[in-house]
Amino acid sequence: MKAPEEKILIDGPVGKIEVIMERPDAPKGIALIAHPHPLGGGANTNKVAYTLARCFVGLGYAAFRPNFRGVGETEGVHDEGVGETEDLLAVLADAKCRCGDIPVVLAGFSFGAYCQTRVAKRLQEAGHPAQRLVLVGTAAGYVESTRHYDTEAVPHDTIVIHGSDDTLVPMSNVFAWALPLDLPVVVVPGADHFFHRRLHVIRDIITRAWRH
Numbered sequence: 001m002k003a004p005e006e007k008i009l010i011d012g013p014v015g016k017i018e019v020i021m022e023r024p025d026a027p028k029g030i031a032l033i034a035h036p037h038p039l040g041g042g043a044n045t046n047k048v049a050y051t052l053a054r055c056f057v058g059l060g061y062a063a064f065r066p067n068f069r070g071v072g073e074t075e076g077v078h079d080e081g082v083g084e085t086e087d088l089l090a091v092l093a094d095a096k097c098r099c100g101d102i103p104v105v106l107a108g109f110s111f112g113a114y115c116q117t118r119v120a121k122r123l124q125e126a127g128h129p130a131q132r133l134v135l136v137g138t139a140a141g142y143v144e145s146t147r148h149y150d151t152e153a154v155p156h157d158t159i160v161i162h163g164s165d166d167t168l169v170p171m172s173n174v175f176a177w178a179l180p181l182d183l184p185v186v187v188v189p190g191a192d193h194f195f196h197r198r199l200h201v202i203r204d205i206i207t208r209a210w211r212h
Contacts, residue, residue, distance in 0.1 A: 015075025029103040031056035034112030103131035117152035141173035163191030
């Protein structure tokens with residue numbers, strides 16, 4: 001399934017949010033994609049975020065990739081995941097206006113994955129849980145000794161993908177988060193945090209999970 005990329009600006013809690021929208025005809029669901037840490041250069045054009053979006057468009061979903069606060073044309077300043085959660089919820093509300101009340105998949109990379117666990121909790125509390133989560137290189141625990149991520153619990157069918165050679169978010173951090181949740185982690189051998197030369201593996205893991 002194909003859908004052209006379209007840049008849209010929507011109203012968020014603290015100003016405009018810049019979003020890349022890929023909306024096929026009659027989408028089966030909405031895929032909300034969250035990019036990595038903006039202070040580390042993260043943006044909605046990030047290769048992992050792009051891979052996630054293209055994968056879900058191929059599966060028949062409408063993909064929405066917002067820029068976080070302070071990135072591109074998105075207004076506001078970085079808010080450590082708190083404001084970013086509110087912005088993701090605003091983008092989702094706008095996406096439902098455009099596409100209808102159809103199933104929602106939350107997907108994120110690194111800091112974006114952390115934010116999506118917060119969004120999932122909010123949707124669950126509101127009685128409208130996400131269909132599924134896909135979390136790649138999930139920020140959890142102490143990352144680079146500068147920031148501690150209290151990553152939220154997620155459902156058991158969440159797809160968690162991590163690189164064996166990730167030096168930014170050690171695999172042990174993700175295991176420590178996943179262990180009490182009885183949550184499987186798919187480890188990609190040889191993959192670093194940014195999945196250089198391993199992006200196709202992310203796509204294959206998701207596609208196989210959706211077709212079974």
